[in-house]
Amino acid sequence: MAENKSNESSGQDTNTTRFPEATGKTVESIELTATADYYGINVNFTDNTAMIFNIESFAVTLPYLGDWKNGEQKILKEYEPVRSVSLKT
Numbered sequence: 001m002a003e004n005k006s007n008e009s010s011g012q013d014t015n016t017t018r019f020p021e022a023t024g025k026t027v028e029s030i031e032l033t034a035t036a037d038y039y040g041i042n043v044n045f046t047d048n049t050a051m052i053f054n055i056e057s058f059a060v061t062l063p064y065l066g067d068w069k070n071g072e073q074k075i076l077k078e079y080e081p082v083r084s085v086s087l088k089t
Helices: none
Strands: 003-007 014-018 027-034 037-047 050-054 064-068 074-078
Touching: none
Parallel strands: none
Antiparallel strands: 003 014, 027 037, 037 050, 064 074
């Protein structure tokens, strides 16, 4: 099972995920697939196993109403974030 680790030393949230099942395996090939409806990376090992990374684009918008009348921004209202919908079911 993948191990998640969080590190905030850089001032930003950083997630590192390790896959102990891949430790010690020999990589045979790496494939990148990019189509209109799929984007992924396959790391193929010599023992006929593979780590497959399905990559999904994601967007978040943080809307707010701002007032610039005095030349500087003043936030009048912040709205709930709007997130894109995951294609994963």
